[in-house]
Amino acid sequence: xTTLPPRLTIDVAYLLIFGAFAALxxxxxxxxxxxxxxxxxxxLLVISNVPASIDSVGRWWFVLxxxxxxxxxxxxxxxxxxxxxxxxxxxxxxVVAIVVTGRLSTTALMRLMFLVYGIGVIASxxxxxxxxxxxxxxxxxSKNAFAAHxxxxxxxxxxxxxxxxxxxxxxxxxxxxxVASAPxxxxxxxxxxxxxxxxxxxxxxxxxxxxxxxxxQKLFMFAMLVILAAALVVVVITTGDALLxxxxxxxxxxxxxxxxxxxxxxxxxxxxxxxxxxxGYRAFWVLGFAPAEELWAMFDxxxxxxxxxxxxxxxxxxxxxxxxxxxxxxxxxGGAILMAIYTFSRPxxxxxxxxxxxTLMILRSFIExxxxxxxxxxxxxxxxxxxxxxxxxxxxxxxxAAMPRRPRPEGILSHVAAPARPRPLxxxxx
Numbered sequence: 001x002t003t004l005p006p007r008l009t010i011d012v013a014y015l016l017i018f019g020a021f022a023a024l025x026x027x028x029x030x031x032x033x034x035x036x037x038x039x040x041x042x043x044l045l046v047i048s049n050v051p052a053s054i055d056s057v058g059r060w061w062f063v064l065x066x067x068x069x070x071x072x073x074x075x076x077x078x079x080x081x082x083x084x085x086x087x088x089x090x091x092x093x094x095v096v097a098i099v100v101t102g103r104l105s106t107t108a109l110m111r112l113m114f115l116v117y118g119i120g121v122i123a124s125x126x127x128x129x130x131x132x133x134x135x136x137x138x139x140x141x142s143k144n145a146f147a148a149h150x151x152x153x154x155x156x157x158x159x160x161x162x163x164x165x166x167x168x169x170x171x172x173x174x175x176x177x178x179v180a181s182a183p184x185x186x187x188x189x190x191x192x193x194x195x196x197x198x199x200x201x202x203x204x205x206x207x208x209x210x211x212x213x214x215x216x217q218k219l220f221m222f223a224m225l226v227i228l229a230a231a232l233v234v235v236v237i238t239t240g241d242a243l244l245x246x247x248x249x250x251x252x253x254x255x256x257x258x259x260x261x262x263x264x265x266x267x268x269x270x271x272x273x274x275x276x277x278x279x280g281y282r283a284f285w286v287l288g289f290a291p292a293e294e295l296w297a298m299f300d301x302x303x304x305x306x307x308x309x310x311x312x313x314x315x316x317x318x319x320x321x322x323x324x325x326x327x328x329x330x331x332x333x334g335g336a337i338l339m340a341i342y343t344f345s346r347p348x349x350x351x352x353x354x355x356x357x358x359t360l361m362i363l364r365s366f367i368e369x370x371x372x373x374x375x376x377x378x379x380x381x382x383x384x385x386x387x388x389x390x391x392x393x394x395x396x397x398x399x400x401a402a403m404p405r406r407p408r409p410e411g412i413l414s415h416v417a418a419p420a421r422p423r424p425l426x427x428x429x430x
Contacts, residue, residue, distance in 0.1 A: 013045060013048060013103040016041045016044050016045040017041070018112055019040075020042045020096065021112065022119070023035075023038040024038055024375060024376065024380075025120055025149070025377050028139055028145070034375075035375050042092070045096070045099060045103070046095065046096070049103070052102055053102070056098050056102035057098050057099070060387050064091060064094055066090075066328060066331065067090040067091035069320065069327060070087040070090055071083070071084060071088065071091065073277065073283075073320055074280065076277055077281065078280055078283050078289075079280060079283040082280070082281075082286060083281040090373060090379075092374070093374050093379060093380060096380065097380040097381075097387075098383070098387060100380065105350075106350035106354065106388055107349075110159055110350045111160070113152075114157065114177070117156055118153065118177060120139065120153070121149070121180070121184070123138070123139045124136075124139050125184075127139055133189065134189070136187035144368070147185060147189075147193035148364070148368075150185050151193045151197045152357065154177075154181035154185070154201065155200055155356045155360065156174075156177075157174045157178040158201050159204050159349045159350070159352060160173070161174030162208045165348075196363045199359070200357070201356070206221070206225075207343050207351065207352035211347040260310045263310055263314075264309060266295065267309040267314040270284075270318045271317045271321075274321060275321060278317060278319045279319055280319060281319050281324075282373075283319060287303055295307070309369065312328075316328055316372070331383060331386055332358070332361060332382060335358050335383075335389060336359060336362060338389035338390055338393060339351065339354055339355045339358055339386075339388070339389040341389070341393060342393050343355050346396070351392075354381075357385070
């Protein structure tokens with residue numbers, strides 16, 4: 001009897017996705033090669049299994065409505081070449097996000113992200129530097145970029161640490177990463193990132209704990225969370241400005257969010273001029289455009305440098321109007337709602353992680369612009385979350401429909417033998 005030697009199996013799709021994600025997450029280290037590496041790895045991923053790629057895009061084609069609309073804005077854009085170029089790149093990014101969901105499970109995605117983001121953290125610790133004001137920049141271009149990286153890594157590390165299906169060494173590494181994230185957030189001097197990580201981390205923990213609850217207990221916990229969220233919304237609406245100002249002043253920050261309120265007022269004025277269609281995708285922050293040049297000069301930012309309105313809704317509505325913004329909101333909030341339902345039905349670490357990351361995206365959307373633009377890891381994850389949740393819920397529905405129906409229980413009296421009817425006695429008068 002011959003024994004076959006063990007085989008080494010290489011998952012080509014996993015390696016290509018790792019290369020694409022690493023290029024985006026660590027773009028500050030790759031420099032100009034980041035976009036080229038992403039396109040090369042992503043292109044190879046798409047053509048490595050053409051039937052699977054076509055099937056995925058065919059199933060989730062509606063996600064491409066957003067980049068299609070961004071391309072459409074070239075018809076009225078003041079810089080149509082920009083709208084066409086960046087709109088095509090956004091469409092490619094969305095196609096990659098769709099293909100990734102068909103080639104990688106949520107568990108594999110969680111572990112891959114832990115590896116990619118972990119490399120950025122280790123590199124920042126070993127080769128990082130400080131910026132103006134003593135804030136730690138790591139290997140990134142700004143403290144905000146570093147803080148955003150650490151915030152995402154913290155949630156990934158927590159999810160890996162509590163994942164009962166992972167190897168104990170991997171869970172131990174997750175615990176170490178979660179512990180290391182706290183001082184790194186402090187070094188980044190980002191009050192916003194520190195405040196937003198806590199509720200997102202709670203989502204991961206509570207989602208895992210809910211697996212031990214009964215259906216009624218889950219429903220009760222879900223109702224309490226809804227009530228708590230509603231109460232929080234009321235507090236933010238009524239006293240949000242004063243509360244945020246106090247937090248910022250206590251952390252040594254500008255109570256006006258570093259001039260963001262001035263930016264928001266300017267953005268709202270342009271939205272009022274063209275509310276539905278906007279100025280055109282990626283047609284505002286352009287060299288030579290007078291309003292953009294004025295804002296760059298006002299905030300002492302070099303012309304052409306990365307800058308935005310520091311609010312996803314205002315920034316994107318300026319360029320693609322309320323129609324395009326509605327498509328973006330559908331992806332962001334639709335993904336969060338569907339993933340919350342799916343996590344509630346199938347609580348596990350990967351689902352909890354995607355829900356927490358989508359929640360973090362929504363929380364940050366009010367003070368930053370993370371989505372939706374080309375070659376963005378956060379944009380890819382936002383789209384992937386929507387697709388993973390929708391696919392999971394569809395699978396659950398099919399599974400429930402395929403299960404044989406149990407016969408309806410009969411009444412209690414049906415199990416009791418009916419008393420025999422007495423035979424009629426003969427009539428003696430006959």
